[in-house]
Amino acid sequence: MMIVDNLQYANWSEKIFRQMREGGVDAVHVTISYHENFRETVLNFEQWNRWFEQYPDLIMKGLWAEDIDRARETGRTAIFFGFQNPSPIEDDIGLVEIVHSLGARFMQLTYNNQSLLATGCYEKEDTGITRMGRQVIKEMNRVGLVVDMSHSADRSTIEAAEISERPIAITHANPHAWHSALRNKRHEVLKAVTDAGGMLGFSLYPHHLKNKSDCTLQSFCEMIARAADSYGVHNLGIGSDLCQDQPDSVVEWMRVGRWSKEIDYGEGSASAPGFPPMPSWFQDNRDFGNIAEGLAQTGLSQSEVNGIMGENWYRFYKENFVPT
Amino acid sequence: MMIVDNLQYANWSEKIFRQMREGGVDAVHVTISYHENFRETVLNFEQWNRWFEQYPDLIMKGLWAEDIDRARETGRTAIFFGFQNPSPIEDDIGLVEIVHSLGARFMQLTYNNQSLLATGCYEKEDTGITRMGRQVIKEMNRVGLVVDMSHSADRSTIEAAEISERPIAITHANPHAWHSALRNKRHEVLKAVTDAGGMLGFSLYPHHLKNKSDCTLQSFCEMIARAADSYGVHNLGIGSDLCQDQPDSVVEWMRVGRWSKEIDYGEGSASAPGFPPMPSWFQDNRDFGNIAEGLAQTGLSQSEVNGIMGENWYRFYKENFVPT
Numbered sequence: 093m094m095i096v097d098n099l100q101y102a103n104w105s106e107k108i109f110r111q112m113r114e115g116g117v118d119a120v121h122v123t124i125s126y127h128e129n130f131r132e133t134v135l136n137f138e139q140w141n142r143w144f145e146q147y148p149d150l151i152m153k154g155l156w157a158e159d160i161d162r163a164r165e166t167g168r169t170a171i172f173f174g175f176q177n178p179s180p181i182e183d184d185i186g187l188v189e190i191v192h193s194l195g196a197r198f199m200q201l202t203y204n205n206q207s208l209l210a211t212g213c214y215e216k217e218d219t220g221i222t223r224m225g226r227q228v229i230k231e232m233n234r235v236g237l238v239v240d241m242s243h244s245a246d247r248s249t250i251e252a253a254e255i256s257e258r259p260i261a262i263t264h265a266n267p268h269a270w271h272s273a274l275r276n277k278r279h280e281v282l283k284a285v286t287d288a289g290g291m292l293g294f295s296l297y298p299h300h301l302k303n304k305s306d307c308t309l310q311s312f313c314e315m316i317a318r319a320a321d322s323y324g325v326h327n328l329g330i331g332s333d334l335c336q337d338q339p340d341s342v343v344e345w346m347r348v349g350r351w352s353k354e355i356d357y358g359e360g361s362a363s364a365p366g367f368p369p370m371p372s373w374f375q376d377n378r379d380f381g382n383i384a385e386g387l388a389q390t391g392l393s394q395s396e397v398n399g400i401m402g403e404n405w406y407r408f409y410k411e412n413f414v415p416t
Numbered sequence: 417m418m419i420v421d422n423l424q425y426a427n428w429s430e431k432i433f434r435q436m437r438e439g440g441v442d443a444v445h446v447t448i449s450y451h452e453n454f455r456e457t458v459l460n461f462e463q464w465n466r467w468f469e470q471y472p473d474l475i476m477k478g479l480w481a482e483d484i485d486r487a488r489e490t491g492r493t494a495i496f497f498g499f500q501n502p503s504p505i506e507d508d509i510g511l512v513e514i515v516h517s518l519g520a521r522f523m524q525l526t527y528n529n530q531s532l533l534a535t536g537c538y539e540k541e542d543t544g545i546t547r548m549g550r551q552v553i554k555e556m557n558r559v560g561l562v563v564d565m566s567h568s569a570d571r572s573t574i575e576a577a578e579i580s581e582r583p584i585a586i587t588h589a590n591p592h593a594w595h596s597a598l599r600n601k602r603h604e605v606l607k608a609v610t611d612a613g614g615m616l617g618f619s620l621y622p623h624h625l626k627n628k629s630d631c632t633l634q635s636f637c638e639m640i641a642r643a644a645d646s647y648g649v650h651n652l653g654i655g656s657d658l659c660q661d662q663p664d665s666v667v668e669w670m671r672v673g674r675w676s677k678e679i680d681y682g683e684g685s686a687s688a689p690g691f692p693p694m695p696s697w698f699q700d701n702r703d704f705g706n707i708a709e710g711l712a713q714t715g716l717s718q719s720e721v722n723g724i725m726g727e728n729w730y731r732f733y734k735e736n737f738v739p740t
Contacts, residue, residue, distance in 0.1 A: 131455065137517075138510030186462030193461075193518050 094118050094402035095380050096160065098198075098293040099174075099242075099264040099331035103338045104143065108377065109150040112169040115377040118402060119160045119409075121198060121263065121331070125175040127349030130187055133180035137194050140171065155195055157410035172409070174198030174263070176243060176346075178209050178228070185224070185231055192235040197413050198263060199232065200240040201225060201252060204358070205351060210241075210248035213274055214358075218245035221255055233258045236413045241285070242331075243275065250284040258412055259289035264331035266295055267322075270315045271302040275359060279322070286323040291408050293331020294319075298368040299359035300333070309373040313386035316400065325396045329405040330383065336376055340366035418442050418726035419704050420484070422522075422617040423498075423566075423588040423655035427662045428467065432701065433474040436493040439701040442726060443484045445522060445587065445655070449499040451673030454511055457504035461518050464495065479519055481734035496733070498522030498587070500567060500670075502533050502552070509548070509555050516559040521737050522587060523556065524564040525549060525576060528682070529675060534565075534572035537598055538682075542569035545579055557582045560737045565609070566655075567599065574608040582736055583613035588655035590619055591646075594639045595626040599683060603646070610647040615732050617655020618643075622692040623683035624657070633697040637710035640724065649720045653729040654707065660700055664690035 095116055101123040102108050112120065124136040144153050152163055154170030163170035173195045180196070181187040191199075201221075202212035209225035211218040221229065229252060232239055239260040241249040253260055262285055268276040275295075277285075282292060294316055301307035302315070319328060335342070343366060347358040357365055373382045380401065387397045419440055425447040426432050436444065448460040468477050476487055478494030487494035497519045504520070505511040515523070525545075526536035533549035535542040545553065553576060556563055563584040565573040577584050586609055592600040599619075601609075606616060618640055625631035626639070643652060659666070667690060671682040681689055697706045704725065711721045 130458075134454075134514055135510070137514060138508070141510065141513045184462070186459070186465065189465045190458055190461060190518065194514065195517070 093384060093398055094160070094164070094406060096402035096405040097121070097330050097332050097334070097377070097380070098261075098291075098405050099123065099295075100334045100336075101338070102334060102336040103342070105337065106147060106150070108336060109143075109147050109169065111377040113150055113167070115380050117169050117377050117380060118164050119154055119170040119172060119405070121172045121174050123176050124173050125180045126177055126203060126346050127179050127351070130180050130182050130184075133175070133191070134194070137173070140173070144171075153195060155197075156413055157406055160406055160409070172197050174200075174240065176200045176240075177203035178207050181228070183208060183224070185227055188228060188231040188237060189235045192237045196237060197409070198238045198240045198261065200243055201228075202241075202244045202248065204243050204347075210252065211245040213243055213245045215245060218247040220247045220251045225252075226255060229256050232256075234416055236415045238412050246278060246281050249277075249281050253284040253288045253290060256288070258416075259291065259408070260285055261291045261293065261408070263291075263293045264295040264297070264300075264333040265292070266300050266315065267319055270318075271300065273300050273359065276300055282319075282323055286327040289327070291327055291329055291404065292319065292323060293329050293405075295331055295333045296370065296374045297333035297335070298370065301371065305369045305371055307371050309371070309382060309386040310389070312371075313383065313390050316387060317390035317392055320392065320396065320400075325392070326399060326404055326407075328400050329408075330380070330401065332374070334370070334376065335367055338367060343367050417708060417722055418484070418488070418730060420726035420729040421445070421654050421656050421658070421701070421704070422585075422615075422729050423447065423619075424658045424660075425662070426658055426660040427666070429661065430471060430474070432660055433467075433471050433493065435701040437474055437491070439704050441493050441701050441704060442488050443478055443494040443496060443729070445496040445498050447500050448497050449504045450501055450527060450670050451503050451675070454504050454506050454508075457499065457515070458518070461497070464497070468495075477519060479521075480737055481730055484730055484733070496521050498524075498564065500524045500564075501527035502531050505552070507532060507548070509551055512552060512555040512561060513559045516561045520561060521733070522562045522564045522585065524567055525552075526565075526568045526572065528567050528671075534576065535569040537567055537569045539569060542571040544571045544575045549576075550579055553580050556580075558740055560739045562736050570602060570605050573601075573605050577608040577612045577614060580612070582740075583615065583732070584609055585615045585617065585732070587615075587617045588619040588621070588624075588657040589616070590624050590639065591643055594642075595624065597624050597683065600624055606643075606647055610651040613651070615651055615653055615728065616643065616647060617653045617729075619655055619657045620694065620698045621657035621659070622694065625695065629693045629695055631695050633695070633706060633710040634713075636695075637707065637714050640711060641714035641716055644716065644720065644724075649716070650723060650728055650731075652724050653732075654704070654725065656698070658694070658700065659691055662691060667691050
């Protein structure tokens with residue numbers, strides 16, 4: 093079975109890379125920027141280049157879908173890059189092609205807040221895609237950088253799906269109807285994205301799960317089976333949002349960056365500001381087999397399960413990472 | 417005949433791109449940094465991306481030797497990138513792989529002055545390759561970024577040829593024995609570079625030519641034929657240093673950058689500070705045929721002429737642009 097996890101932001105280490113291999117994970121889309129500007133993001137690319145040099149038997153740089161084939165043939169995990177914010181392109185549309193040349197393949201137009209491009213899901217008012225946003229979506233389409241609206245507000249997301257000439261993605265979220273977290277997506281949003289051929293990656297971040305850390309595997313998998321009925325099984329994959337081994341200072345960085353002097357608890361709270369514990373059945377990269385089994389038990393066919401576990405992202409990568 | 421010019425720094429325009437096509441030029445290595453830092457160099461990559469978008473029928477981005485084949489098949493000129501100074505990598509060795517990912521294929525370790533890596537040809541004392549220089553050469557070898565010593569001092573160049581585990585290049589200069597310009601290279605320097613499989617690209621910049629702008633085609637071509645006897649015909653190519661349509665302010669930028677508040681005339685003088693006129697037989701990209709004819713008249717075989725006009729650089733690109 094091909095396994096592709098379309099979002100992780102772990103505290104990377106040899107231990108985690110070995111767990112990817114143990115879990116048979118063929119590709120992971122990793123976040124390398126939350127609030128970093130261009131130069132800081134380049135330092136993060138540089139850090140990954142060092143890891144590729146240090147662990148050539150475990151991981152390899154992923155640029156194209158075919159790199160997943162190469163990773164499978166050589167027993168490695170292909171690492172694809174993405175940003176959860178457009179901060180790496182600053183106010184310079186020319187950086188869209190530059191970051192694609194460096195390997196970026198997904199970019200969120202916003203991370204919770206209003207950006208230069210669109211409105212984030214934590215803002216009170218959602219004014220949709222900005223002037224620069226329209227230009228940047230066009231340029232992202234041209235070069236093969238996928239629009240990711242995981243942390244964006246509803247109107248902005250629906251507009252992005254309409255404006256974009258190539259399918260977009262919600263790399264890590266779940267349906268709001270299953271669990272009404274602010275970050276989970278309402279039906280009309282998921283419909284707009286998937287009707288245009290876009291993808292939804294299901295999140296395992298406990299704040300996105302019904303009963304949070306106590307969510308059952310069965311509940312999670314049945315939610316996916318229902319989503320397959322509503323949005324098309326080919327448009328679904330995993331985007332676990334696994335933030336393994338991260339200290340709580342990192343979730344604070346995600347939420348606050350440098351945009352505020354005051355603390356913002358995001359999906360947490362003053363009494364529980366840190367990372368919540370992961371569900372027992374998904375602790376790390378070795379546990380994707382549990383999800384595959386859980387999905388099979390919902391009555392999805394094996395080929396449908398294979399699609400959700402990796403083949404759908406593979407097809408999406410193949411169609412959307414190359415320049416037009 | 418395949419034509420590769422391994423150094424130009426023109427004031428790029430549609431006119432010049434059309435002249436490349438008229439001249440049957442299959443590939444050009446263009447300088448995109450003299451004194452620019454990393455971010456400024458990225459802006460220059462961005463500018464080229466715009467030109468590739470604007471003139472897709474005339475030019476295309478060149479990353480690998482095979483792109484020259486693709487350019488020939490589609491009637492375009494492949495543009496390869498290089499730096500005449502290590503300023504784009506600043507003091508960060510991780511930027512070596514980053515600039516290679518963006519398309520850089522040649523980098524001079526110095527431009528006239530002492531750099532963080534080596535000594536330039538205008539310094540009084542040449543202390544050879546620095547501590548950082550040794551590390552950067554190793555990294556350049558690893559990723560496939562060619563060491564270019566055109567503007568470096570003798571000892572530094574000989575040491576670079578020894579330290580580098582892959583062949584290096586002098587992309588644009590001539591033998592000092594033919595014309596004793598400071599920038600032309602002494603026998604022992606050319607020997608060190610070419611004995612290790614490195615390349616010499618012959619310059620048409622008038623300050624590098626015997627009798628400068630009045631240099632005859634015959635004198636230039638006979639100099640090349642003698643160099644073939646001394647250094648091996650397979651190690652020779654063209655690196656014209658064509659700076660077409662540039663205002664004199666640009667040669668001042670090359671010489672002074674931001675390193676001095678005083679004027680430095682480089683190879684010029686107070687009475688002739690600007691770009692000298694090009695020889696009558698090499699005005700622009702349409703004139704490579706004159707050189708090919710001149711070379712044939714020296715008694716070099718057609719296959720030797722083909723090598724010098726482009727095939728030697730093609731082979732060098734093929735062997736030296738890919739990571740180890």
